[in-house]
Amino acid sequence: xxxxxxxxxxxxxxxxxxxxxxxxxxxxxxxxxxxxxxxxxxxxxxxxxxxxxxxxxxxxxxxxxxxxxxxxxxxxxxxxxxxxxxxxxxxxxxxxxxxxxxxxxxxxxxxxxxxxxxxxxxxxxxxxxxxxxxxxxxxxxxxxxxxxxxxxxxxxxxxxxxxxxxxxxxxxxxxxxxxxxxxxxxxxxxxxxxxxxxxxxxxxxxxxxxxxxxxxxxxxxxxxxxxxxxxxxxxxxxxxxxxxxxxxxxxxxxxxxxxxxxxxxxxxxxxxxxxxxxxxxxxxxxxxxxxxxxxxxxxxxxxxxxxxxxxxxxxxxxxxxxxxx
Amino acid sequence: xxxxxxxxxxxxxxxxxxxxxxxxxxxxxxxxxxxxxxxxxxxxxxxxxxxxxxxxxxxxxxxxxxxxxxxxxxxxxxxxxxxxxxxxxxxxxxxxxxxxxxxxxxxxxxxxxxxxxxxxxxxxxxxxxxxxxxxxxxxxxxxxxxxxxxxxxxxxxxxxxxxxxxxxxxxxxxxxxxxxxxxxxxxxxxxxxxxxxxxxxxxxxxxxxxxxxxxxxxxxxxxxxxxxxxxxxxxxxxxxxxxxxxxxxxxxxxxxxxxxxxxxxxxxxxxxxxxxxxxxxxxxxxxxxxxxxxxxxxxxxxxxxxxxxxxxxxxxxxxxx
Numbered sequence: 178x179x180x181x182x183x184x185x186x187x188x189x190x191x192x193x194x195x196x197x198x199x200x201x202x203x204x205x206x207x208x209x210x211x212x213x214x215x216x217x218x219x220x221x222x223x224x225x226x227x228x229x230x231x232x233x234x235x236x237x238x239x240x241x242x243x244x245x246x247x248x249x250x251x252x253x254x255x256x257x258x259x260x261x262x263x264x265x266x267x268x269x270x271x272x273x274x275x276x277x278x279x280x281x282x283x284x285x286x287x288x289x290x291x292x293x294x295x296x297x298x299x300x301x302x303x304x305x306x307x308x309x310x311x312x313x314x315x316x317x318x319x320x321x322x323x324x325x326x327x328x329x330x331x332x333x334x335x336x337x338x339x340x341x342x343x344x345x346x347x348x349x350x351x352x353x354x355x356x357x358x359x360x361x362x363x364x365x366x367x368x369x370x371x372x373x374x375x376x377x378x379x380x381x382x383x384x385x386x387x388x389x390x391x392x393x394x395x396x397x398x399x400x401x402x403x404x405x406x407x408x409x410x411x412x413x414x415x416x417x418x419x420x421x422x423x424x425x426x427x428x429x430x431x432x433x434x435x436x437x438x439x440x441x442x443x444x445x446x447x448x449x450x451x452x453x454x455x456x457x458x459x460x461x462x463x464x465x466x467x468x469x470x471x472x473x474x475x476x477x478x479x480x481x482x483x484x485x486x487x488x489x490x491x492x493x494x495x496x497x498x499x500x501x502x
Numbered sequence: 503x504x505x506x507x508x509x510x511x512x513x514x515x516x517x518x519x520x521x522x523x524x525x526x527x528x529x530x531x532x533x534x535x536x537x538x539x540x541x542x543x544x545x546x547x548x549x550x551x552x553x554x555x556x557x558x559x560x561x562x563x564x565x566x567x568x569x570x571x572x573x574x575x576x577x578x579x580x581x582x583x584x585x586x587x588x589x590x591x592x593x594x595x596x597x598x599x600x601x602x603x604x605x606x607x608x609x610x611x612x613x614x615x616x617x618x619x620x621x622x623x624x625x626x627x628x629x630x631x632x633x634x635x636x637x638x639x640x641x642x643x644x645x646x647x648x649x650x651x652x653x654x655x656x657x658x659x660x661x662x663x664x665x666x667x668x669x670x671x672x673x674x675x676x677x678x679x680x681x682x683x684x685x686x687x688x689x690x691x692x693x694x695x696x697x698x699x700x701x702x703x704x705x706x707x708x709x710x711x712x713x714x715x716x717x718x719x720x721x722x723x724x725x726x727x728x729x730x731x732x733x734x735x736x737x738x739x740x741x742x743x744x745x746x747x748x749x750x751x752x753x754x755x756x757x758x759x760x761x762x763x764x765x766x767x768x769x770x771x772x773x774x775x776x777x778x779x780x781x782x783x784x785x786x787x788x789x790x791x792x793x794x795x796x797x798x799x800x801x802x803x804x805x806x807x808x809x810x811x812x813x814x815x816x817x818x819x820x821x822x823x
């Protein structure tokens with residue numbers, strides 16, 4: 178199926194109109210197109226394009242909600258401050274966003290793929306397994322965050338308890354309880370990524386499982402006859418036929434992960450210090466807690482530009498896929 | 503039956519030793535038929551071990567996948583003191599439904615949050631579907647100037663960081679005096695559900711054969727009639743899936759809801775949880791877990807009910823296209 182307009186036709190010139198007098202009349206052509214598109218266009222302009230335009234304007238002003246009347250145009254001053262002053266934590270927060278998103282997407286993808294492969298086998302209680310495996314995905318993010326926050330609690334959390342009880346022939350790797358949300362913050366980074374993976378992997382499992390069911394059995398059989406083992410079949414038949422779905426799901430999750438807010442905010446508030454301060458948490462803190470709307474807008478515009486570069490490549494991939502079909 | 507396994511021949515090395523011409527691909531039984539039946543045994547035994555291994559891997563994955571859910575349920579029926587015990591009790595020693603029983607009393611605002619989330623979620627879903635269904639249909643079926651550009655722009659907006667949009671929406675709603683209102687929440691939530699929905703519905707329409715619509719038009723249906731009578735009933739699974747995602751997004755949304763509401767009466771569940779349980783009741787884990795279970799329940803039920811539509815809906819766009 179092509180990406181764009183698989184069955185599109187020219188409005189107003191249906192092939193059979195002249196031949197049959199009963200051919201449907203009524204609203205058609207440009208007017209119909211406009212009427213059907215108008216609700217979406219109004220919403221898209223009102224809640225997406227106008228706000229983005231307005232944010233760009235705000236990034237050249239000095240709006241602070243604490244003193245809105247002192248607002249004036251400042252040119253590129255905000256940009257030079259945000260990009261160079263380490264107090265804004267801009268580059269670090271971009272870096273953490275990337276780290277958080279890449280690691281959670283890759284690990285969730287591997288686990289989700291494993292789940293999809295397992296659930297694609299003939300198992301007892303298959304439907305039950307499938308249903309249960311998807312539960313983490315439909316649990317609200319805030320609940321996920323609190324659940325893991327509780328499980329990672331340094332005093333009575335179950336994770337510290339299990340780690341503490343590991344005893345390999347007298348060697349105990351974690352004799353002391355770990356302070357997950359204190360210290361340098363490295364453990365907090367792991368904790369948030371761990372929660373995000375748990376939340377993400379069912380999405381991959383669901384999509385890849387649906388893809389696996391379209392992999393043609395005759396291709397797999399042919400590969401078997403040609404001498405391919407299980408691994409060869411997986412690598413040379415299954416993965417290539419899932420290429421499209423793999424590209425789409427990982428890209429979507431990567432972008433969503435870059436903009437993650439709920440899990441990080443509810444678990445750590447960006448802390449300890451700035452350790453889990455991703456770009457969205459950073460913008461939220463700057464704009465709404467410190468009320469420096471214009472600095473937040475500046476970071477938002479820079480972040481938008483970075484993502485647009487990425488989106489450009491994403492669309493190139495999608496279009497390339499469309500052309501090969 | 504003979505137990506001769508001195509010459510184990512698996513399908514694999516059988517095939518490598520004697521390459522099969524392409525024309526014989528569909529006639530595998532003849533090849534297997536040449537080998538004595540006894541040689542198939544080790545293959546089967548290996549299959550059984552693979553199966554055992556499979557179940558072990560499945561078990562580990564399932565523990566990872568379900569232990570947190572189990573912990574959520576288990577903690578929610580523990581009495582307050584037991585949630586703090588070290589070492590933790592794996593199964594509640596003194597199970598109680600107390601944390602569930604206090605929810606309707608609305609002491610921590612739970613009922614209010616739930617009601618707000620429901621209202622905002624339902625209206626966001628309706629608004630999204632009303633706008634996205636006709637747009638998706640038009641973008642699938644009509645070719646007009648700018649259609650391609652419009653599609654690509656909609657695709658690109660899916661990648662926009664919502665926080666960038668939020669900064670302006672906040673200042674805008676503030677100027678209009680619309681902070682702490684349902685319309686502000688509903689309108690802002692369509693920001694992320696609309697582009698995705700248009701794309702998905704376009705995907706479903708693309709999979710429909712155009713001949714069906716042509717036939718209906720020959721029979722005298724108007725364009726709108728075709729959309730209503732022919733197209734809509736067929737793409738209903740897709741519309742259901744899109745609606746579910748719009749609802750799920752709205753139900754989960756924290757950033758916009760936290761920013762656009764400050765009054766406790768207008769908070770939806772996510773900001774309500776963050777501001778209530780973290781602040782006042784930080785230590786009431788069982789209460790928080792019980793509330794979480796009740797929050798997760800509608801989504802899990804909806805997901806179970808619509809599972810088939812959701813999977814086919816999701817994949818119509820993504821797998822084939």
